[in-house]
Amino acid sequence: MPQPIPTNTTSPTHTTPGQPAAATLPLHPDPASLPSKERILHAARRLFHEQGFHATGMSTILREADVNSGTLYHFFPGKSALLVGVLQLYTALLRPIIIDPVEARSADPVERIFILLENYRDGMAAQDFRMGCPIGNLALEVADDDPQAREWIARNFDGWTAAVREWLEQARPRFKPDADLDGLANFILTVMEGGLMQARALKSRAPIDHAIDQLRAYVNLLIIAPASHAPPPNPTHT
Amino acid sequence: MPQPIPTNTTSPTHTTPGQPAAATLPLHPDPASLPSKERILHAARRLFHEQGFHATGMSTILREADVNSGTLYHFFPGKSALLVGVLQLYTALLRPIIIDPVEARSADPVERIFILLENYRDGMAAQDFRMGCPIGNLALEVADDDPQAREWIARNFDGWTAAVREWLEQARPRFKPDADLDGLANFILTVMEGGLMQARALKSRAPIDHAIDQLRAYVNLLIIAPASHAPPPNPTHT
DNA sequence: CACCCCCTTGACTGATCGTTCAATTGCCTG
DNA sequence: CAGGCAATTGAACGATCAGTCAAGGGGGTG
Numbered sequence: 414m415p416q417p418i419p420t421n422t423t424s425p426t427h428t429t430p431g432q433p434a435a436a437t438l439p440l441h442p443d444p445a446s447l448p449s450k451e452r453i454l455h456a457a458r459r460l461f462h463e464q465g466f467h468a469t470g471m472s473t474i475l476r477e478a479d480v481n482s483g484t485l486y487h488f489f490p491g492k493s494a495l496l497v498g499v500l501q502l503y504t505a506l507l508r509p510i511i512i513d514p515v516e517a518r519s520a521d522p523v524e525r526i527f528i529l530l531e532n533y534r535d536g537m538a539a540q541d542f543r544m545g546c547p548i549g550n551l552a553l554e555v556a557d558d559d560p561q562a563r564e565w566i567a568r569n570f571d572g573w574t575a576a577v578r579e580w581l582e583q584a585r586p587r588f589k590p591d592a593d594l595d596g597l598a599n600f601i602l603t604v605m606e607g608g609l610m611q612a613r614a615l616k617s618r619a620p621i622d623h624a625i626d627q628l629r630a631y632v633n634l635l636i637i638a639p640a641s642h643a644p645p646p647n648p649t650h651t
Numbered sequence: 652m653p654q655p656i657p658t659n660t661t662s663p664t665h666t667t668p669g670q671p672a673a674a675t676l677p678l679h680p681d682p683a684s685l686p687s688k689e690r691i692l693h694a695a696r697r698l699f700h701e702q703g704f705h706a707t708g709m710s711t712i713l714r715e716a717d718v719n720s721g722t723l724y725h726f727f728p729g730k731s732a733l734l735v736g737v738l739q740l741y742t743a744l745l746r747p748i749i750i751d752p753v754e755a756r757s758a759d760p761v762e763r764i765f766i767l768l769e770n771y772r773d774g775m776a777a778q779d780f781r782m783g784c785p786i787g788n789l790a791l792e793v794a795d796d797d798p799q800a801r802e803w804i805a806r807n808f809d810g811w812t813a814a815v816r817e818w819l820e821q822a823r824p825r826f827k828p829d830a831d832l833d834g835l836a837n838f839i840l841t842v843m844e845g846g847l848m849q850a851r852a853l854k855s856r857a858p859i860d861h862a863i864d865q866l867r868a869y870v871n872l873l874i875i876a877p878a879s880h881a882p883p884p885n886p887t888h889t
Numbered sequence: 890c891a892c893c894c895c896c897t898t899g900a901c902t903g904a905t906c907g908t909t910c911a912a913t914t915g916c917c918t919g
Numbered sequence: 920c921a922g923g924c925a926a927t928t929g930a931a932c933g934a935t936c937a938g939t940c941a942a943g944g945g946g947g948t949g
Contacts, residue, residue, distance in 0.1 A: 917923090
């Protein structure tokens, strides 16, 4: 899904070793040195995320990737093949860019879930609530007319919920025995996508904050004891 | 938001009086008799919902509305003005098409909420999970570059949550005193939009069913007594 | 050096995009 | 009947759309 806070304009080629590494992985190379195919993929990914699929013209991708049309069509037979390539890129990036940083921030599986959600929220806030989740955006824009793209969108969702489900399973002893953890993992994606959508429509973080609060209250109600691990249902609002 | 099951292909001009009125309001007149402006709005609304905003060309709208370009531009100075007109139409239709039928089906405010959600789910299933919520779709496709459209999208969301909030307030005595009913109303929209998105991506009703189940479990946990009004957290699955 | 094959170039295509506008119709008012 | 104005016609506009293709570059292998 979305990189928490991407879009570096200044080239990160010469990473001065003193800086705090920003918690966000670099990922946004672009600096002409990359092979054409990857430059195309990265430009398309960014533009599809910023403007949407139909609103992005091939000419814009060509310009941003600094590539001629023949080169692009040598690697991707058409615009929708390029879209599939972008979606494959997202699946490859899910673990290293989205999941791993969260796991590095906390060892508590339940807390990891909320770190994940807050990362999305903070990333969206940093972009003035203009972009949201790239997979969710594409899901609503192209899911119908492009079966192959739809399949890869579903695969991205599956990967995301699988990671959350894994965390939930690790915390299984904490949950009431009849808790439906698979359904809960799906529900967490549902809440996040719905929250990002509303945040974008209202250009405000309030909808996501509310959604996270409500989700935390719900999760706490599913947990056996109000253990010191998971704080009581107080607001998130970092 | 979305009409439960619209898209009549056979013209309903000569409504034979014997038929059962289908629970779905007519609304899809189209039959040449309507004034041009309304034919344009209805065609644009349907096409934006079916194909998305950018994927719908003006020429298609003109053909479906059976109108010449000059006529369209006489009423709407451009494509985005037409979009705003469609969004205004949705706000006007919210009560009569979405809310009122739900209130007619049950007097119990909490049950009304789940009837509302199930209506969306059933409407989407009837379209093979191809379309989803028209407002949500537009929220992710055009919210950024069109401030006026974004404002009307927010207004639609507000109207929707206001209706849900009203129901929740009616049921206030049933809820634990510290329950955040405003936040819950927002949360319900969040869950519905997220659920519709996943249902569309997976072309399956499972995500919405799970989401509704989880939401029902959550609401039941917020209610004081497991009263006979609201059934215990058993699955929805009509 | 000769050959091959992957990559790249960039001009060009026809189709479609959203939009314009002068001319005409049809209805209402005076 | 005259005048006026909203509604409508439909050809045409330049721009951009996704996509094509013949030609050439460049590095590796024989």
